[in-house]
Amino acid sequence: MSYLITPENHLIRRVPKQPSHIARDAAGQLSLTSSVFKYAPVTPRDGVSVDVLEIWLTLGSQEQALHEAVFRHVTASGAGCVAAVLPAAVPLSEGLNCVHDPTPANGHEPANPAHALILGLIDKPLARKLAKACVLVEQTTP
Amino acid sequence: MTLTLERPQREAATRPLGADYAEALQRQSRHRNVFISWSWSIIPELAAESPPNFAFLREREVAKIRSFAALPSNWDSYGAPVISPLAIQSAIELMQQPAFIQLLPYYTPHIAAFPLRNGGIQLDLNGGKAPMEIEIAPGGEREYTLFGPDEEVLWEVPTLAHAIQLYQDFDPVSAYLG
Numbered sequence: 226m227s228y229l230i231t232p233e234n235h236l237i238r239r240v241p242k243q244p245s246h247i248a249r250d251a252a253g254q255l256s257l258t259s260s261v262f263k264y265a266p267v268t269p270r271d272g273v274s275v276d277v278l279e280i281w282l283t284l285g286s287q288e289q290a291l292h293e294a295v296f297r298h299v300t301a302s303g304a305g306c307v308a309a310v311l312p313a314a315v316p317l318s319e320g321l322n323c324v325h326d327p328t329p330a331n332g333h334e335p336a337n338p339a340h341a342l343i344l345g346l347i348d349k350p351l352a353r354k355l356a357k358a359c360v361l362v363e364q365t366t367p
Numbered sequence: 368m369t370l371t372l373e374r375p376q377r378e379a380a381t382r383p384l385g386a387d388y389a390e391a392l393q394r395q396s397r398h399r400n401v402f403i404s405w406s407w408s409i410i411p412e413l414a415a416e417s418p419p420n421f422a423f424l425r426e427r428e429v430a431k432i433r434s435f436a437a438l439p440s441n442w443d444s445y446g447a448p449v450i451s452p453l454a455i456q457s458a459i460e461l462m463q464q465p466a467f468i469q470l471l472p473y474y475t476p477h478i479a480a481f482p483l484r485n486g487g488i489q490l491d492l493n494g495g496k497a498p499m500e501i502e503i504a505p506g507g508e509r510e511y512t513l514f515g516p517d518e519e520v521l522w523e524v525p526t527l528a529h530a531i532q533l534y535q536d537f538d539p540v541s542a543y544l545g
Contacts, residue, residue, distance in 0.1 A: 239443075239444050239445070241442065241443055241444065244431060244434065244435065244438070244481065244482060245479075245481075246481055247479075248477065248479040248481075248491045248493065249477040249479070249493055249494070250477070250493050250498070251477075251493045251494055251495075251497075251498055253475065253477070253494070258479065258481045258489065258491055259489075259491075259500065260481040260482070260483050260484075260489040263483060263484065263485075263489070264484060265485065274445050298444050299444070300441070300442055300443060300444045301438075301439040301440065301441040301442055301444070302437070302438055302439055302442055306444060349500065349502075349512055349514075349520060350514070350517075350518040350519055350520060351518075353498075353514065353518040354518050357518075
């Protein structure tokens with residue numbers, strides 16, 4: 226069953242801890258780099274993969290939701306991830322399309338009922354806006 | 368009395384040429400940095416990374432860029448390819464060019480290198496007149512972009528010389544206030 230993503234939803238993107246994707250901005254504050262959202266789609270169905278927080282929340286607590294979406298994942302180089310939580314209102318207001326795209330289980334990964342795609346061309350200014358709008362959440366307990 | 372007069376003479380005879388000059392420069396630089404640290408501490412948010420140390424920043428980021436060569440495919444857990452050796456080479460060459468320093472502010476330079484999902488590299492330069500991104504494509508081609516206060520692109524050029532010229536001529540006050 227398809228889920229309609231609205232501006233009230235929150236989208237979660239995994240950000241590897243290594244190499245770091247955090248930079249000091251002009252004010253000296255730590256912020257997410259725009260490189261996380263840079264993506265040039267080849268086909269109209271290519272997009273930036275995210276998880277819808279609210280879908281995971283229907284299956285458990287916020288800690289469980291973040292665990293499923295982010296913290297249980299390890300990159301190919303063995304590093305953990307932090308969660309970049311993006312209000313769906315930001316890409317939607319910029320004319321990007323956010324669509325629910327649940328993925329079935331395969332040999333490596335279990336099914337992901339919360340998977341979604343941010344569709345559309347994300348140019349440099351847009352990538353910076355998306356990165357700036359993110360709130361970073363790190364796992365507090367192992 | 369005789370000894371105190373003779374000791375400096377012996378030392379001077381064994382010191383390498385230019386050592387006095389280098390020492391004087393170091394002293395001058397130390398005093399200057401202390402003054403800068405003191406004056407910039409009046410503005411706490413700007414004091415975080417002063418005094419400046421370009422060589423340290425550059426070496427730190429070059430080491431980080433070199434480490435990108437060890438990233439396997441799927442390094443981001445979303446299926447990203449490995450970082451192109453040409454992009455790594457291009458990024459290191461750029462950072463080691465003496466002219467590169469002209470794109471950085473003197474007092475609070477923030478340089479950070481990041482891998483891109485297309486196999487390229489991105490350099491973020493912050494703390495100067497305006498934020499700048501340098502995108503290095505998997506083939507090694509570079510693109511220098513300066514951003515305005517609403518993240519709009521102020522200019523975008525493909526060469527370091529052109530970027531330096533535009534950056535030196537850029538007046539943030541008139542650009543931001545119209």
